[in-house]
Amino acid sequence: MAPKLDSYFKTVDSLADSFIDRLRKAVAIPSVSADEERRPDVVKMGHFLKDELTALGAHVEARPLGPQPHKEHLELPPVIVARYGEDPKKRTILVYGHYDVQPALKEDGWATEPFELTIDDKGRMYGRGSTDDKGPVLGWINAIEAHQKAGVDFPVNLLMCFEGMEEYGSEGLDDFINAEAKKFFKDADAVCISDNYWLGTEKPCLTYGLRGCNYYSIEISGPGQDLHSGVFGGTAQEPMTDLVRVMGSLVDTNGKILISGLDDLVAPMTDEEKSLYGDIAFTMDNLYESLGSKTGIYDDKERTLMGRWRYPSLSLHGIEGAFSAPGAKTVIPAKVIGKFSIRTVPNMEIEDVDKLVYAHIDKVFKSLGSKNTLKTINQHSGKWWVASPKHWNFTAAAKAVQEVWGVQPDLTREGGSIPVTLTFEQATGKNVLLLPMGSSTDAAHSINEKLDRRNYIEGIKLLGAYLHYVAEEPMKES
Amino acid sequence: MAPKLDSYFKTVDSLADSFIDRLRKAVAIPSVSADEERRPDVVKMGHFLKDELTALGAHVEARPLGPQPHKEHLELPPVIVARYGEDPKKRTILVYGHYDVQPALKEDGWATEPFELTIDDKGRMYGRGSTDDKGPVLGWINAIEAHQKAGVDFPVNLLMCFEGMEEYGSEGLDDFINAEAKKFFKDADAVCISDNYWLGTEKPCLTYGLRGCNYYSIEISGPGQDLHSGVFGGTAQEPMTDLVRVMGSLVDTNGKILISGLDDLVAPMTDEEKSLYGDIAFTMDNLYESLGSKTGIYDDKERTLMGRWRYPSLSLHGIEGAFSAPGAKTVIPAKVIGKFSIRTVPNMEIEDVDKLVYAHIDKVFKSLGSKNTLKTINQHSGKWWVASPKHWNFTAAAKAVQEVWGVQPDLTREGGSIPVTLTFEQATGKNVLLLPMGSSTDAAHSINEKLDRRNYIEGIKLLGAYLHYVAEEPMKES
Numbered sequence A, B: 001m002a003p004k005l006d007s008y009f010k011t012v013d014s015l016a017d018s019f020i021d022r023l024r025k026a027v028a029i030p031s032v033s034a035d036e037e038r039r040p041d042v043v044k045m046g047h048f049l050k051d052e053l054t055a056l057g058a059h060v061e062a063r064p065l066g067p068q069p070h071k072e073h074l075e076l077p078p079v080i081v082a083r084y085g086e087d088p089k090k091r092t093i094l095v096y097g098h099y100d101v102q103p104a105l106k107e108d109g110w111a112t113e114p115f116e117l118t119i120d121d122k123g124r125m126y127g128r129g130s131t132d133d134k135g136p137v138l139g140w141i142n143a144i145e146a147h148q149k150a151g152v153d154f155p156v157n158l159l160m161c162f163e164g165m166e167e168y169g170s171e172g173l174d175d176f177i178n179a180e181a182k183k184f185f186k187d188a189d190a191v192c193i194s195d196n197y198w199l200g201t202e203k204p205c206l207t208y209g210l211r212g213c214n215y216y217s218i219e220i221s222g223p224g225q226d227l228h229s230g231v232f233g234g235t236a237q238e239p240m241t242d243l244v245r246v247m248g249s250l251v252d253t254n255g256k257i258l259i260s261g262l263d264d265l266v267a268p269m270t271d272e273e274k275s276l277y278g279d280i281a282f283t284m285d286n287l288y289e290s291l292g293s294k295t296g297i298y299d300d301k302e303r304t305l306m307g308r309w310r311y312p313s314l315s316l317h318g319i320e321g322a323f324s325a326p327g328a329k330t331v332i333p334a335k336v337i338g339k340f341s342i343r344t345v346p347n348m349e350i351e352d353v354d355k356l357v358y359a360h361i362d363k364v365f366k367s368l369g370s371k372n373t374l375k376t377i378n379q380h381s382g383k384w385w386v387a388s389p390k391h392w393n394f395t396a397a398a399k400a401v402q403e404v405w406g407v408q409p410d411l412t413r414e415g416g417s418i419p420v421t422l423t424f425e426q427a428t429g430k431n432v433l434l435l436p437m438g439s440s441t442d443a444a445h446s447i448n449e450k451l452d453r454r455n456y457i458e459g460i461k462l463l464g465a466y467l468h469y470v471a472e473e474p475m476k477e478s
Helices: A005-014 A017-028 A037-054 A130-150 A174-180 A239-247 A271-279 A284-291 A299-307 A352-369 A392-403 A419-428 A452-471 B005-013 B016-027 B036-055 B129-148 B173-180 B239-247 B271-279 B284-291 B301-309 B351-369 B392-405 B419-428 B453-472
Strands: A059-063 A071-075 A079-086 A092-098 A124-126 A157-163 A190-193 A207-212 A213-220 A311-319 A335-343 A373-382 A410-414 A431-433 A449-454 B061-063 B073-074 B079-084 B092-098 B124-126 B157-163 B190-193 B207-212 B214-223 B313-320 B335-344 B373-382 B410-414 B432-433 B450-452
Touching: A005 A017, A005 A130, A005 A452, A017 A037, A037 A079, A037 A130, A037 A157, A071 B450, A079 A174, A092 A130, A092 A419, A124 A452, A130 A157, A130 A449, A130 A452, A157 A410, A174 A419, A190 A392, A190 A419, A207 A392, A207 A431, A213 A239, A213 A352, A239 A311, A239 A335, A239 A352, A239 B239, A239 B313, A271 A299, A284 A299, A299 A410, A311 B239, A311 B313, A335 A352, A352 A373, A392 A431, A419 A431, A449 A452, B005 B016, B005 B129, B005 B392, B005 B453, B016 B036, B016 B129, B016 B453, B036 B061, B036 B073, B036 B079, B036 B129, B036 B157, B036 B271, B073 B157, B079 B173, B079 B392, B092 B129, B092 B419, B124 B453, B129 B157, B129 B450, B129 B453, B173 B419, B190 B392, B190 B419, B207 B392, B207 B432, B214 B239, B239 B301, B239 B313, B239 B351, B271 B301, B284 B301, B301 B410, B335 B351, B351 B373, B392 B432, B392 B453, B419 B432, B450 B453
Parallel strands: A092 A157, A092 A190, A190 A431, A207 A410, B092 B157, B092 B190, B190 B432, B207 B410
Antiparallel strands: A059 A079, A079 A157, A124 A449, A213 A335, A213 A373, A311 A335, B061 B079, B079 B157, B124 B450, B214 B335, B214 B373, B313 B335
């Protein structure tokens, strides 16, 4: 055990109420980045962090990002960057979080006021941003304070990067990270991001992989304008007819992607990897609970986790340009745009996937013998990310979990993407660890978002303990 | 030639300016039935008709229809019923039209003010409602006035039924017609509706058939709520995947309906019917012009007209519940509702079509092996209508066309439905004739709706002449 953890832990416990109070103050600032009118609150939240860190003796800067793209009248909220400690003998850890939140209105169905932290008798702390991502961001600040109050030397130099636009596409952040990689962030030895969740509710995890996402549009057009189906039905080739046939050719009910050649891009499963899934704390009931139904593809846990983490998937999201309202309308839409995306995994390169997708769609469309016009585009794409969980950054985190929670963490991947992860890895060239604080039931983007008191307080211990173990790990990078 | 037509025609010509002025006054009343705030204008338009008819000596009643279904605070506009002439020795003709109009705003792209009748140098009279259906409704009133001014005895007893909700589903009208069939409308010997259009721009037509429409929803649901495709893609069966596969099984690019057994319901083509299509004034360029493209199914006129009039068609209208906005959203929709309709023709009974549709969809869905839930419903249906074009009602109209326009009219059917047609036929048990005034380029529901001066003035002659020939036709019904 790292020598100073005992007194650090005790101090965290003794400061618990004041840490919860700090979270209460943060939740009370409705820093909704998607809402123009809330922009002053987002900025206010950034300055709240700046003030808290300054009071603790950190060097803090609020960096402007300029006007918001496509909304030039609106300034982006600043990135709050900070440095705590400058000891060249210590390791330097760069941590990331975000201080903006998803929109929330009481009338959406919240049981409590979304911007008032409300704690029930089971210690569930309800409030927008409690778990995503104000709790974890304050976790780092609380860890600094608890070290000071405990009189324990802070084990590393800490670089912090807290942004205010994560819930609105992290506008401007990539450029900022790339620009600062060799400047403000140049000393970073590794990166830690606390902005995701445990797989379940009981067992902590460390996350070392994320799927990528290629998002496509299939546009099929024919007539010059929408037509009346009574007048033109049976005389005109209809773009919707072609589109559903093309979309129906992409994937089957059991999620099998029907695009020829795509499977060949997927890294084969090794026996070693296969052996990892059995131990993960996850059950089919966990899946059914979060689905709200029993309409899963697989009946076993292992194949389900593989389907979520390490195999590609293809989802059909919808159709733009067709009739989508309730009721009945006898329209023949003139131009329809089908949307679908493919979640990508190692070793699927974005361009290789594009090529196979375009070839498949062209082939299917040609087979229809249609006079309509087809256009397929890649709307956006983000690459998958997989880190080495054997790196000291992960080893340190695993020891911290064992210390704080008394169990070895699950090593997990995630099905969705957190694009900033890959940006940090590519910009700094360092190992990136995802170290979650909250649990699977926290309802991050939904109504009644919460963070359990236990996850918050033990999470503060975890973040501090992680930094102590980081300081002790041997230098060899794996 | 009917004896009194010459002086009637001359009088129509001499009154042309005042008839156009009457249309100008009517167009100036923005009687938009879909717009709650315009309801007083709809009522005003009804009373305008009542006053004009009363001034001409007709017996007129404004019949209330009660509150509007689902908008109980709003009174439906009255049906204006009128009777002109009560001579038991004369035939009685019941005519129908509507005095409400589609919405129209200058900023939708109108070249002129939509509620100001604006006549260009080619005699095109632009204005909302000019052709649909104020011009034809005023046509009957103008015919009465011209007879009076010409000193020509009106050849029939005229019953009139003008409604104010046609563009909003004819709320309340079916019940009214059924209730009055043996009362106000009891003397009707035949029905004439002037509320459709020539097939082209040069040759008048008489319309004796309309397709019906069965409108269906296919609802497929699975998860309890929308899901994130990153988290659940590859682990959950997705309702959208099933839906596009089911929708894709219904019809092919060339409009062939793939529902087994449906073709067997369609009345076979006779040689006699087949011979009718060649003479119809319609070209493939007419189709391409109205499509705004060359994406027709057939390359020849005959098969195109058959596709529109006498064969069923199936159109996919859209999907409710999926992502339908511009941009990209990585949602797995939990419940999606596909909408499609089948245009029906003789001898397809609504219930027979339902049975085949349900059986087909059930079979295809079962073949998918999905755990999701399927529900198919018939949202609404209206039956096809075909009248006998050999009835004296049609013979009289054909003679009137020959007299006024110097050509034999095309005998046409239409692809769309005008539900009131079937209602009148079933309620009165009498032959119904569709006798259009406007041409195919009138843009009834679009911007820049117009009625050509020639079609209006010659149309008034046509309606009057039709009544004279009706009076002369032998009594035998065919």
